[in-house]
Amino acid sequence: MQDRKNTIAGWALFSGIVALGLGTLSAHYFLADKSERPEKMGYEIEGVVSSEGGAAAAEEGIEARLAKGDPAKGEAVFKKCQSCHTVDQGGANGIGPNLFATVGEAIAQGKGGFAFSDDLKAKGGKWDFATLDTWLKNPKAFAAGTKMTFAGLPDGQDRANVILFLNSKGSNLPLPAVPAAPAGGAAAAAPAGIDALLASADVAKGEQSFKKCQSCHTINAGGANGIGPNLNGIAGDKVAEGRGGFAFSDDLKAKGGTWDAAALDAWLKNPKAVAAGTKMTFAGIADDKERANVIAYLNSQGGKLTLPAAAPAAK
Template sequence: MDDRANTIAGWALAGGIAALGLSILSGEYFKAERPEKMGYVVEGVEEEGEAGAAEAEKPIAFYLASADPAKGADVFKKCAACHNAEKGGANALGPNLWGVLGEGVGQGAHGFAFSDALKSKGGTWDWQNLSDWLKNPKAFAPGTKMTFAGLSKPEDRANIIAYLNQQSDAPRPMPAVPAEAAAPAAEGAAADNGAAPAEGGNEAAPAAK
């Protein structure tokens, strides 16, 4: 009786081991047939997203329209270790920046020894190329001696440019917002006005300040 019970138990154990083995083998087979990542690959989506991020920044004139020179003075504190923007101020590690807008790129009248990389750029400092320089000096003039990493936020660059514009004997009028940059803002304002609730529609609009 004991032998028969042992035989039955042995067969049951062997059957269990065999079933387990088949389960593992079938699982490995179907895993090999299954893609690593579920779902479909949509070509170009990631690239379009990256391109959209790169194109999100508008021309600097758009940000200059609402720039605040006082905030720019605060941002300029990041530059104060190497520059000053005082009339008649001495050069430091970097050149004096009084009247920089309209000045020749790398050709300042303050007697500073600019790098060949910057002197070779040519032209004069304007709103856009000053923004490009402040955003990434090494990209603007590869080989520049300036070690500052740059200001990534266009609002910070606009504020500091507005501040530097005031540090001059003849500050320039702020540039007009380009039509292609102003159009989306105008459309957004029109959409907001169109979505206003009817209730209170007879109320007078607040006076412009």
Template structure:
């Protein structure tokens, strides 16, 4: 019994040593440090994967200017389980929303029991309010009974609003796209150009400088005595004298 127990214990100890050795070896072979940024970057995609932020959402008017009511009708099919958008249609789980654009919030559908979160919201269903409501009902009106999570795509929201606007006796004109802000680089470039032009205007003409330069006369050009006062040497080395 003792020999068998010792043999078993030896095998167990040996197996443990082998397992430990394999763990150390494989750990060294496949050692890798945690990358600073997790995930794999995908070209043309922004967000968590590339470490950059998602593009900021533009104002509602930007998307509404190109909204398509036909596409909005397709997206609105997700809402038909709770809402009816036909004239004279009944209230369902949610109120009838025919002609809802510019109507008071929480008071449009007669006979519908709005939640206090909606009935006490105040204001009207403007383009911006509808845009915010369709993005996240719970954020727009905390405590609302509407459980719809919202539409994350801003163009889908704009299309639905265009569809709802068409479901009216008097559809409203869709807003125009907001004017684009001037590029900061253009203004800076213009300022640089103007500054350079102003600096150049202060420079005197090159021709004027030439006029202002003094002209050397014969007297000024020769140091010492005047040229006429200097005696010319004679052939024998003596200065010539003027006869009286």
């Protein structure tokens, strides 16, 4: 009997030794005796930078991101916000306030009496472009006691696109200028302003570029409206007024002001960024110099603008 117990104990001990040996062997097989973590983790965690990758590259300023932004892409990103916010004029407050005409507005004021948090009310100031960029990146970092539970948009271009979309909904503020690049060739020079470009604009080249527009617009004095309005005398004229009673979009009529050089330049660059609801389907002219040429041509056709003179040649 005692021998049987000793035999059982011996087999049990032997089984344990075998199991331990197999566990060690499998560890060596699967880990290959390495303590480092895998070169690429199985799951990337948004917002976390791996130690191997180092710090992320410095983010461009909000001015540069706005200059190359796309309000249509911003509208798509804004869909994340629609469970809490409306954005159209007259829209109701919900979990969050209606956001029509928010860009440039005083922080945590108005909005139909929406109950903002004390922390946000204490901020003061206005929702300018830079402030909105900071808020959208991390609302809790901006105002710790905010009622907004949204974690933020880590991608800087997403934030710029959303701000452009918000700006198109009732604010329509001019975009801030992109700061000049630092000396020493570290970055490309900032694009020349419209006045500098107009000083050397070529009316004949502008007329050639305008041929893209002739399927929708006439430009001769007394010309008929078509898909778009007749454009004779448009330079310096009031935005979305007159033009033989042409039916302009509500978004464009809400802009107000006149078609000065800066307004025409912004419109020709991206009509949807100026007035999201415009009926004009033309995507815009990306080249700065080409836009200046077109503006010079438009002004030559009954326009009222005084364009800057070309600088005298160096002697």
